[in-house]
Amino acid sequence: MTEQNTLPERTPAATTTGLSARDRSVITLLLVSAFVVILNETVMGVALPNLMADFGIEAHVGQWLTTAFLLTMAVVIPITGFLIQRVTTRMLFGAAMTLFSIGTLAAALAPTFEVLLVGRVIQASGTAVMMPLLMTTVMTLVPPASRGRMMGNISIVISVAPAVGPTVSGLILEILNWRFIFWLVLPIAIASLVLGLSRMKNVGEHTDARIDPVSVVLSVFGFGGIVYGLSSLGEGASGTPIVPVWVPFVVGVLGLALFITRQLLLQRTDRALLDLRTFRSSTFAVTVVLMGAMMMALFGTIILLPIYLQTVLGLAPVEAGLLLLPGGLLMGLGAPFVGRAYDRFGARPLLVPGTIIVATALWGLATLATESTPAWMILVLHVVLSIGLSLTFTPLFTAGLGAVQPRLYSHGSAIIGTVQQLAGAAGTTLFVSVMTVGTASLLAGGASEIEATAGGVHSAFFYGAAIASLAIIAAFFVRPSPQSADAPAITHH
DSSP: OOOOGGOOOOOTEETTTEEEHHHHHHHHHHHHHHHHHHTTTTTTHHHHHHHHHTOOOOOOHHHHHHHHHHHHHHHHHHHHHHHHSSSHHHHHHHHHHHHHHHHHHHHHHHHSHHHHHHHEEEEEEHHHHHHHHHHHHHHHSSSGGGGGHHHHHHHHHIHHHHHHHHHHHHHHHHSOOOOOOHHHHHHHHHHHHHHHHHHHHOOSSSOOOOOEEEEEEEEHHHHHHHHHHHHHHHHHHHTTSSSOTTTHHHHHHHHHHHHHHHHHHHHHOOOSSSSSSGGGHHHHHHHHHHHHHHHHHHHHHHHHHHHHHHSSSSOOOOHHHHHHHHHHHHHHHHHHHHHHHHHHHHSHHHHHHHHHHHHHHHHHHHHHHHHOHHHHHHHHHHHHHHHHHHHHHHHHHHHHHHHHGGGGGHHHHHHHHHHHHHHOOOOOOOOHHHHHHHHHHHTTTTOOOHHHHHHHHHHHHHHHHHHHHHHHHHHHOOOTTTTTHHHHHHHOO
8 A cells, every 4th residue: 555545543433434423523513613714714805895984994904804814824824734733633623713703702892993903813813723624634534535525525615615705794784784794603603612622532643743933933924925915916006005015025935935945954853844745746736736726716706706796797795795606505515526526536537627617717707707798697607617616626635635645634734725825815916906907007098997897807817717727737737546546445344
């Protein structure tokens, strides 16, 4: 059996024929909790006009409610690989959901914008831990032959939660004020915390490894600087950068270079904060690149389509949110079927058509999204895009983590989570910045606001389609998983 298939010793609860009821309950708790916390990444966009009115702030200030969330995630996630090895599953889950609950309560009660921003940062600190913890737990408990199906459930959390965030907040704002975005989530978070502490069991082996403070500081400057730079790029396109755009990029690139150098030195003695030996697997490296491209497409579309639907087509916020709902639900409904298909056929037969469909949908949006496009056509294109994304996320998670050594699962999960946040921020910034620049250029040429915005949207989707087209090539380099050949020996007597 290959090294990739060598699983850590599992408890009797995880038998060779499947998962016990207790294991299923643990994973279900993690799935529900992760869905709740990830949902909060994108709920603030639709609420921004209300917040601007309540707190008397400008749009570029209000955007920090999302930017600060992504910044915190990008800084904390690299540390989770160490935390998962050092802290028990039950304790780490409790800490994550406690932080998220405290942040949610602070945001709901926030008397000022500054307090609301702090609440979002606390929320993100808990959110950052949940996805790596969930993926590591699944890779430890679930036999290789069944991982595709279980990773399909994780794909629901990763893709559907941020996709339906604008819809959820739009529906809430149609009836209640923005504070209920947090008040309605709080009891669910507390219930997950209480139930999790009573039902959660510790998974995997833990070490007495010590954290490297220098690596933490370098990760803050590296990952935080890059995300901040991407956000500053978006602000620069609007003409209101807080700091010169090049400053955070330089800090981020230097910090990341030093961080990587230090990890390469520390991993020789198994003391790395983020073990980069995961990239020795070409499959893992390619899936990380593909994951970045798909997350850029997802988050870029999530931020751009509501702007287009409301500004150009004249839809109300709740109408724009509901139009995007079918695609988000489709990703959720399709994920389990994609997981079963992965278990049967492997990654490449799903990734190649998936990336082709994503690129086709984005090219369609780039050419058909005009000021006179009927809303139903945008709905169809968004549904097609969602089908393509649903075909990619599950194979990427499963094939990527399945290609690394089991002792590196926690580090692989943390790397994937970090790339997701960086790519999400990059996709958001790229799409919005290109749209803003294109719109400004057309306005200067005498176009109406609606025509200019439609032209800016066209340009943004063009760049997204080009990136997705390059992803098609990368999909052919994902090697077939060796686990399928060994699965019968693992899962049957």
